[in-house]
Amino acid sequence: MWLHPSNPQLDKKGRLHHLLTLEGLPVEILNQILDTAKSFIGVKVKKVPLLRGKSVFNLFFEPSTRTRTTFEIAAKRLSADVINLNINVSSQSKGESLLDTVDNLSAMHADMFIVRHGESGAPHFIARHVAPDIHVINAGDGRHSHPTQGLLDMYTIRHYKKDFTNLRVAIVGDILHSRVARSAIHALTTLGCPEIRVVAPKTLLPAHVAQMGVHVHHDMRQGLKDADVVMMLRLQNERMQGALLPSAQEFYKFYGLTEDKLAVAKSDAIVLHPGPMNRGVEIDSSVADGKQSVILPQVTFGIAIRMAVMSIMAGNK
């Protein structure tokens, strides 16, 4: 076995082999990724040759524009060959099993799989079955994890706030269905953030969320009080009406981020959102476009983070 016995993401030397989740990833590796990303920011040359001759396969079992595009840009800036596969409309609809798909792509001499899948744990499954020299990067699986999003959120927070150990971070919205929230919580606890709050109605919180090391708030103003960082989550359309929530309007009333609610946070608090935003549902336009918003820098940092992850893995021979 080439993998670490207790952590399926690390190789035997404890280095990053796959990136499946931020849970259980050592702080040294988180910092290594953030520092490497920093070195890519502001580099004038468009291309660096770190992944020259490597094939990166984007395996998207679920539609995505932003994440796939940023991975593609990142891989191309590292001089890799990028192959985009939208599996939904190809092999899976022909009845090919996931394992067969992965075997076939491995046979095409892939070096890296970027995987997005609707089911939690699918990248773990793929990582367990690929050849030892192939790296798997999770680009979002079900409700479980979206590690590069979590890392770019950490990069953004570190960029503006420098130090995690004196921060109060509030994560607001649909925690239950959010892989972004889970990734952020794991990364923040590892990086030493002393107070993480989740703010949501009971219907949008998993049963045992407090065991992840967070404080639970149902009242947005209490949850945002004196916060340094406010992370808003996207509310999926299909959750907006039914048994979880009565309507988008009522959600906005209680949990939509307005200037008025943001005023209880610290005056220099920053506002993050993973995108795409529902303006007027989870966030008001005046906040999204306001001076505390760091939503667009997040996207820029996202490319550097993905370059960092891929180059570190490619270097771990």
Add this chain to the structure above:
Amino acid sequence: MKIHIKGGRLVDPKSGVDAKKDVYVVAGKIVAIGEAPTGFAANRVIDATGLVVCPGLVDLAARLREPGYEYMATLESEMEAAIAGGVTSLACPPDTDPPLDEPGLVEMLKFRAKNLNQAQVYPIGALTQGLKGQRLTEMAELVDAGCVAFSQADAPFADNEVFYHALQYAATFGFPVWLRAQDPSLSRNGVAHDGPVATRFGLKAIPVCAESIALSTILILVRETGARVHLARISSAEGMEMVRQAKRQGLPVTCDVAIHHAHLTEMDIGYFESNSRLDPPLRSQRDRDALRAALADGTADALCSDHTPVDADVKQLPFAEAEPGATGLELLLPLTLKWAEEAKIKLAPALARITSDSARVLNIDAGHITIGHAADICVFDPERFWKVEPAALKSQGKNTPFIGLELKGKVRYTLVEGQIVHEAK
């Protein structure tokens, strides 16, 4: 055929015997225990020195996958697994395709099983036609064909009125009804216990109240109708406590626990291990401890294998997409022994949960070693370790959360009606 089982430790939970005694078998029946009958000359002597001789195991939940799911397993492969696991009587649920809702299907199954000349098969008939939960099956006909009880397997009733009438009708004729307590809407699309693991992994959860709400409906209807109900695979502490109260009130209910739930918890999902995708889901440590305590004090009448052979094609998938279920017939004995050892339960009462007690639940004359009765016997080595790996399993289902583990307790001989049907080194 005259068989002399020599020098073994005879453990018969029903009579309370636990002593070094020989067993003598003639023409399919046990003719003597301890002393040889006069003039007995064995054709075959089984040297049971250092081995335990106990009744053949009686398993309450073994899916044989026929008819309809032969690509997952066949009667031949699973009956082979049964005797390799020391199981000589087994109940099979009606969740086949088509379901066991017609006498012809049941007769065919019984006939095919009988021809294999291995374990005795006791079919559980479908309670409603096609398991659709709408119209009752012809229960009397099904009983004549060989059904010993009726069940909805994991399928829901259309509504509580059908459920109520089904129990009333079954109660009229004293037919036992076997039920899984799981509310269909609270468990819809759920794949894991609503605990810290599902929270961290973002898996759709099945809360404990899915079991307890269904259980409260069942218990109220049992009180109303007087139907004799067996509750299959209770998974939670709360559910087990409700069964305890119901028994205390004198309701005619029994229940079982699956071997997986007596040993494992949600933590055993590990890193999305599909082998641990089970139905009901593995719950918390507190739940598991309550199930073990209930097995010890008899609130849980029996341990069952919940044998569900699953094809690799539908198991080798991401956790939530994988078919639930695990192979179990060959693990029933070692996992019962493991529970007994860990819970410090003596061998006889532990074996009772998979022999005499499960036979009592099934209401069949089996699971004991008595002079004049059929010689259904399991002889096993209680100290022998073996590794659970695909090649070691006769079952066509090779998936179990225990894969790779070394378990203690190896079946050496299985006798059904005095025939040695399984023999292993």
